[in-house]
């Protein structure tokens with residue numbers, strides 16, 4: 001009896017630990033989605049779903065202050081609504097943030113609040129979606145990003161602020177500066193809104209060919225941000241005309257010096273446009289096979305902890321990415337693939353503190369090959385158990 005009780009307790013804890021967000025139901029509307037912000041009437045009737053954003057802990061930053069600020073990050077819960085018409089799809093995401101942080105153009109120690117919405121260029125096979133942190137080789141992601149920046153003036157219109165006059169050098173630029181400030185007043189914008197197509201961190205290419213007509217907005221009030229994105233259902237990079245599409249959300253907290261991979265992000269989440277095909281919903285939100293308790297034993301026995309920090313209480317380990325939040329921002333299929341085919345998606349980055357003999361990947365004939373051993377020899381049940389365990393690795397919600 002005692003054994004049964006403890007098993008039941010263990011099962012109950014794991015059941016709550018693996019409870020994931022559900023799919024988002026998009027509402028079809030006839031109104032135009034050309035100009036959308038949080039106050040638009042298009043959100044009337046749309047249903048909000050909860051999504052959970054987990055601190056991305058893949059790579060330890062080379063920044064002591066930022067690491068300290070982010071050491072105890074909890075997950076953030078946001079509300080998301082989605083609407084679409086014949087041409088466009090729009091999202092409204094609202095997330096709590098106690099402080100409004102706007103990046104000041106001339107200060108390197110100033111960081112912005114921001115958000116991103118990510119689509120997969122090819123999602124025909126839900127088991128092979130792009131790497132969640134900005135796509136991966138051969139698996140393209142389209143990322144729409146908006147950040148809060150102070151008003152700036154770009155004389156060349158290239159999004160290049162490096163050529164600005166430094167306003168602190170009044171002795172040098174007295175006259176120029178007056179002219180410049182007058183121009184800033186009339187021409188400046190604070191609209192930092194960009195779209196990228198990426199196959200991994202180092203391949204982020206800004207979409208500037210005009211094919212992308214996405215627009216976004218951000219508004220702060222009552223200690224929370226509201227961000228909106230309106231994007232074509234079909235452009236050169238992605239065709240979103242399907243029963244359901246995978247979408248991921250990220251937010252940055254400027255107060256915690258958030259930038260690049262120092263952010264909060266969801267796993268791929270299904271957004272349902274038409275009823276009838278549950279393939280994607282089941283793949284991203286379905287039941288998790290396997291026994292997490294057995295999986296933990298198996299992970300230790302198979303040496304995973306020799307390369308990975310798995311639980312927050314484990315010491316940092318530079319041999320591989322930290323897995324302390326991997327269950328929050330990874331799909332079950334991604335985790336399985338990481339084990340049985342490590343080079344299918346190679347985490348695009350490495351810890352700069354790592355010893356050069358322990359790189360996360362090597363480049364062989366132009367292709368990245370993971371240094372993680374292939375575990376495809378394992379029994380399916382054992383892999384299922386480890387995957388179930390990995391899904392429990394995530395910070396609790398704030």
Ligand code: HEC
Pocket residue numbers: 058299302303304305306307308319320321322323326335338339342343345346347359360361370371372373375386390
């Ligand atoms: C020899 C070191 C090593 C061992 C042992 C190892 N890994 Fe890895 N693992 C890595 C490296 C390096 C990467 C990053 C490169 C890549 O994407 O494959 C990685 C990546 C991963 C990822 C993807 C992480 C992310 O952020 O997306 C997961 C999940 C993972 N490993 C799980 C495991 C599990 C579970 C085990 C034990 C069965 C294990 N690893 C054993 C080195 C290792």
